[in-house]
Amino acid sequence: MWNYDDTCRFLAENFSADFASWLLGESITLTELKPSELSLEPIRADALILLESDDSVLHLEFQTRPKGDIPFRMLDYRVRVYRRYPDKRMRQVVVYLQPTGSNRVRQTSFSLERTRHEFDAVCLWEQPATFFLQYPGLLPFATLGQTTDPEATLRQVAQTINQISDPITQANLTAASAILAGIKLEEDVIYRLLQRDIMQESVIYRSIQEEAEARAETRKQREIAVNLLRQGITINIIASATGLSVEEVQQLQQQISESP
Numbered sequence: 001m002w003n004y005d006d007t008c009r010f011l012a013e014n015f016s017a018d019f020a021s022w023l024l025g026e027s028i029t030l031t032e033l034k035p036s037e038l039s040l041e042p043i044r045a046d047a048l049i050l051l052e053s054d055d056s057v058l059h060l061e062f063q064t065r066p067k068g069d070i071p072f073r074m075l076d077y078r079v080r081v082y083r084r085y086p087d088k089r090m091r092q093v094v095v096y097l098q099p100t101g102s103n104r105v106r107q108t109s110f111s112l113e114r115t116r117h118e119f120d121a122v123c124l125w126e127q128p129a130t131f132f133l134q135y136p137g138l139l140p141f142a143t144l145g146q147t148t149d150p151e152a153t154l155r156q157v158a159q160t161i162n163q164i165s166d167p168i169t170q171a172n173l174t175a176a177s178a179i180l181a182g183i184k185l186e187e188d189v190i191y192r193l194l195q196r197d198i199m200q201e202s203v204i205y206r207s208i209q210e211e212a213e214a215r216a217e218t219r220k221q222r223e224i225a226v227n228l229l230r231q232g233i234t235i236n237i238i239a240s241a242t243g244l245s246v247e248e249v250q251q252l253q254q255q256i257s258e259s260p
Contacts, residue, residue: 004097007179008062010204012049015137022138023093028053038080057081059092066104070094075110075117092119097144098183099125129153133160140176143184150184158193171202222252229253
């Protein structure tokens, strides 16, 4: 299944004006800023969401749990963006999806000797759920917001989505809402409130299916490779027969040798 990073990235990139209204306080359309433009590949660029307008950059990171290296990453990203766009203002926000008692969610700065950098952190469970109901692109976050009845909130989300006329937008928001609601609600509750048949038309749902099929195919390849290894077939032949790389087959061979 799609992870939360993928879902949040999809929402931010396809509903950027809604995110700008939420986090920048103004409804402006933002476009994706590729990490490769900032030479970000060496530092976990997969978790990075960068959106830009003519005069600003919005840097987003969505986290289920706080991590110790986040403050330094914020500084690193800020410096790299400044090197590329010294005249653009930048807003950096870490959005925490899942309630936690860790004090790390309150950490909004990085300090090193005489260097200090500040950023923002948002805990979704402290944000009024009703706010997210005002913007289509933010609807999937409503269930994770501050609410005494997340099931009732998801029902409101479903009702609001059903009023959207465009079927593709409706499908994508339904799928995204289902994925994010899984942080707080059981699957049977989610699929009782959200229409699974609508989700099947979404880009997100199709990606989930494709990933599931790819994982199943990989598992099958690995099972065949293990059986061939136990029969004494050479690694190169196994790699050619299964489509796995030589390195992957070698790893399987090592696992077999280490198993009791």
